[in-house]
Amino acid sequence: MLDYKLVEAFASVIAEGGFEKAARVLHVTQGAVSQRIKLLEEQVGCILLVRSTPPEATTAGREMLKHFKQVVRLEDDLWAGLGQQQKGFATLPVGINADSLATWFFPAVSDYLDTHDVLLDLAVDDQAQTHQLLRDGEVLGCISDRSEPFQGCRVESLGDQSYRLYGTPQYKAKWFNDGVTLEAIQKAPMLIFNRRDRMHEEHIRTVLGDLPKDFNGFYLPASEQFAPTVASGRVCGMIPFQQAREYVERGELVNMLPGHVYTVRLHWHCWNLESAVLRSFSEALISGARRELGKYA
8 A cells, every 4th residue: 555645755756846846845854855755766666756957757756646646536535525625636647738728728627626626737738749748647638639548538529729820911011912822931930839739840841731941930839829920920830719819800811722721520528537636627518618619610
């Protein structure tokens, strides 16, 4: 039987990004945290933590972390089922992509958060990467473009988010006056979320049949700033219609590739736990996402 006081120390070091911060959260000394993790590693017979800055979980450590988060979720549900409450709020770690967070997510779950004592611990990544957070045990559920469930998980469709390659009319006249070609795309400055973002490449390859040798990338890992930055006229970029709509209606943004839309099909993945909180949040999220995304279908 695991000693969960030891497991909690390990999980706190990962969550807080260091031994000192974990010690403050647990109200013990830094030495006590280190000793607890050493005892846990001796108990399970393997190394769980890479002592780097910040500390990182090993493969075995990620499995331990996944197990601990599931146990905490089930324990909270147990106390609620007994008519007691161990703490004021339940915490749900959720992986989410930046565009969903900046557009439809909070309108979709606002009613639920108003009526349930639930805190969200949101981890943000690209929609093609969030499922790795779930596999590594960092979150109990994630929003992803992956449609196939992982072992031990369930998946539900949320809806489609539509993107277009937007720019200002002045930008289009300057960079694409003779049409959007591979040569023009290579020269034109383009807004890109980060170096793992491949959405613009997939869209351009689909429309033009190939990719330029390179992009003049303007990197901005802040989804909510995409529309105003593109509207400045300095760059073009892939923006979800929810964010671009008001600019398009005012004539400030136009589609650089008229008639072409890039669609991301979003899904909700979560661990297949018998958890009332996870189940109720999942139901609210699925219903709210379909409602909000359906407005722009």
